[in-house]
Amino acid sequence: MAETMQTQxxxxxxxxxxxxxxxxxxxxxxxxxxRDPELxxxxxxxTEGDRQGRDWFRQRLAVAGLELFQDGAANLHGRLEYDGxxxxxxxxxxxxxxxxxxxxxxxxxxxxxxxxxxxxxxAGIELRHPLEVIDFSDEEGRFGGMFGSQALAGQLTPERIQxxxxxxxxxxxxxxxxxxxxxxxxxxxxxDPSTIHAFLELHIEQxxxxxxxxxxxxxxEAITGLFKWEVRLKGQPNHAxxxxxxxxxxxxxxxxxxxxxxxxxxxxxxxxxxRATIGRVELKPGAANTIPGEAIxxxxxxxTDERVLKALSDACRRTLSSIARRRDLxxxxxxxxxxxxxxxxxxxxxxxxxxAETAGLEYLRMPSGAAHDxxxxxxxxxxxxxxxxxxxxxxxxxxxxxxxxxxxxxxxxMLRSVLALAAKH
Numbered sequence: 032m033a034e035t036m037q038t039q040x041x042x043x044x045x046x047x048x049x050x051x052x053x054x055x056x057x058x059x060x061x062x063x064x065x066r067d068p069e070l071x072x073x074x075x076x077x078t079e080g081d082r083q084g085r086d087w088f089r090q091r092l093a094v095a096g097l098e099l100f101q102d103g104a105a106n107l108h109g110r111l112e113y114d115g116x117x118x119x120x121x122x123x124x125x126x127x128x129x130x131x132x133x134x135x136x137x138x139x140x141x142x143x144x145x146x147x148x149x150x151x152x153x154a155g156i157e158l159r160h161p162l163e164v165i166d167f168s169d170e171e172g173r174f175g176g177m178f179g180s181q182a183l184a185g186q187l188t189p190e191r192i193q194x195x196x197x198x199x200x201x202x203x204x205x206x207x208x209x210x211x212x213x214x215x216x217x218x219x220x221x222x223d224p225s226t227i228h229a230f231l232e233l234h235i236e237q238x239x240x241x242x243x244x245x246x247x248x249x250x251x252e253a254i255t256g257l258f259k260w261e262v263r264l265k266g267q268p269n270h271a272x273x274x275x276x277x278x279x280x281x282x283x284x285x286x287x288x289x290x291x292x293x294x295x296x297x298x299x300x301x302x303x304x305x306r307a308t309i310g311r312v313e314l315k316p317g318a319a320n321t322i323p324g325e326a327i328x329x330x331x332x333x334x335t336d337e338r339v340l341k342a343l344s345d346a347c348r349r350t351l352s353s354i355a356r357r358r359d360l361x362x363x364x365x366x367x368x369x370x371x372x373x374x375x376x377x378x379x380x381x382x383x384x385x386x387a388e389t390a391g392l393e394y395l396r397m398p399s400g401a402a403h404d405x406x407x408x409x410x411x412x413x414x415x416x417x418x419x420x421x422x423x424x425x426x427x428x429x430x431x432x433x434x435x436x437x438x439x440x441x442x443x444x445m446l447r448s449v450l451a452l453a454a455k456h
Contacts, residue, residue, distance in 0.1 A: 062134035076169035077206040103216030104182035107166040118228040120453040123165030133431025160453040180407035185221035227412040239424025248394035249418030256372035265361040268324030282326035373406040379415030386447040
């Protein structure tokens with residue numbers, strides 16, 4: 032009888048499942064937090080929408096009876112049995128969004144982590160390692176991207192913090208000061224690697240591969256790196272009617288020529304995982320009857336191979352310099368963000384795959400074409416990632432969604448993987 036009672040008090044880890052109805056309600060509730068009448072879901076880092084999302088998360092942690100900690104980078108940590116002595120199994124992602132973003136990008140990983148902690152706490156499972164879920168600050172890149180996870184990884188510098196600004200010119204220092212926070216406090220958020228047993232992140236794929244293949248789980252092997260530039264081509268503004276075509280110093284023509292060269296650059300210097308995007312353009316002075324004297328635009332390039340990414344960077348710079356010389360333009364650029372490609376820990380990949388097989392889940396080993404906080408965390412911990420499908424590959428839009436059954440499969444796989452790492456057996 033005593034043995035039976037002990038089994039009831041401490042159920043076997045492999046028999047525990049997440050509360051899907053509770054997770055479903057969390058997803059639906061959070062999807063209404065931070066909505067903007069014009070932009071839709073807008074929880075950009077250190078805006079009012081972001082504050083509302085953070086407050087909602089704090090409340091959910093409090094209701095669950097979990098410890099809350101906020102570090103110097105404004106990362107929010109929910110903790111179970113954290114004692115500062117045993118290394119923790121950590122999960123995390125982000126609640127901030129792009130303007131007009133979807134309800135799952137980043138948020139699903141935080142909510143699944145929260146649900147794992149609640150499930151383990153309610154089941155009374157004995158742990159060898161504490162559990163932790165983190166909402167990382169500014170993953171989406173208002174101020175360059177990965178701010179919170181880079182702070183934990185000790186990858187920030189005073190120069191980076193002081194120089195960080197968004198596309199409207201607002202500085203990170205001022206944005207955090209408006210919340211009563213000192214941005215330089217992020218330098219003290221660095222995590223001692225000995226305090227982390229492993230780091231896992233669940234995320235929507237944000238691409239069409241899993242959806243098209245009808246596979247519920249992606250086991251991420253490598254995560255893309257990227258560089259993001261703000262480029263300025265400066266020419267000479269002039270009258271659109273009186274200046275002959277062969278006498279113009281037209282900044283837009285330089286931009287247009289570079290845009291036409293992007294595919295050639297990828298074909299000659301890239302690989303199958305290379306991506307390049309010009310996503311933002313501004314012409315000055317911006318009048319219909321004036322030749323553009325300045326073209327300001329973003330260039331973002333991604334690849335999972337660091338050597339390929341360096342080759343693409345060099346090729347972009349050479350091409351822009353050549354265009355500027357031939358067209359008598361001035362060429363300048365600022366590096367807004369640089370993130371190195373990362374490979375996930377082979378042992379954790381095998382563990383996740385093994386747990387998926389045990390649970391009867393079909394999975395695909397695959398790269399990530401999007402950057403994630405896992406990249407930063409790889410500097411201080413062994414890392415692993417789980418993908419769930421994005422319907423039609425849509426993300427960073429109101430059309431972003433994942434079927435509930437795929438969310439449930441991913442959440443339970445995260446629970447199994449975490450308990451394989453943390454539970455007493």
